[in-house]
Amino acid sequence: QVQLVESGGGLVQAGGSLRLSCAASGSIFSINAMGWYRQAPGKQRELVASITRGGSTNYADSVKGRFTISRDNAENTVYLQMNSLKPEDTAVYYCKAALVNGLRSWGQGTQVTVSS
Numbered sequence: 001q002v003q004l005v006e007s008g009g010g011l012v013q014a015g016g017s018l019r020l021s022c023a024a025s026g027s028i029f030s031i032n033a034m035g036w037y038r039q040a041p042g043k044q045r046e047l048v049a050s051i052t053r054g055g056s057t058n059y060a061d062s063v064k065g066r067f068t069i070s071r072d073n074a075e076n077t078v079y080l081q082m083n084s085l086k087p088e089d090t091a092v093y094y095c096k097a098a099l100v101n102g103l104r105s106w107g108q109g110t111q112v113t114v115s116s
Contacts, residue, residue: 002026002105004095009110012085016114020080022095022107033098034078036069038091038112045094049080063089085114 008020024031035050049069050058057069068081078095095107 002028002031002097002099004097004105004107006093006095006107006110009093009112011113011115014085014087014114014116016085017081017083018085018112020082020093020095020110020112022078022080024076024078024097027099028076030099030101031097032100034071035096035098036078036080037094037096038089039094039109040088040091043091048093051078082112085112087114087116090114 003025005023006020008018010018012018020036033050033052036048037045038048039045046060048060048063049067051069051071055071059067066082066084070079090113092109093112094109097105
């Protein structure tokens with residue numbers, strides 16, 4: 001079992017920045033890739049960014065050049081640095097861990113609100 005706890009969400013004005021953190025605990029040796037997803041009201045949950053154990057990253061087109069995902073293996077933490085935030089980035093952001101056995105673990109989510 002892997003437990004994930006997100007933090008760092010909040011209210012920010014358009015153009016501002018936030019950094020989200022996702023701390024993993026439990027069977028962390030079983031974690032392969034980790035990612036950040038978001039879900040806005042009335043919309044489906046979507047991938048924002050992901051990072052593999054080896055450090056390869058992938059981003060949604062809508063956040064490329066503005067968001068950066070990084071991983072501190074020593075601290076078992078994944079970060080999402082979000083710059084140049086837009087009102088359309090408003091959503092609940094979730095951290096996900098993809099485990100080597102094919103299962104997934106999700107965090108509880110953290111709200112990000114960007115005001116115009």
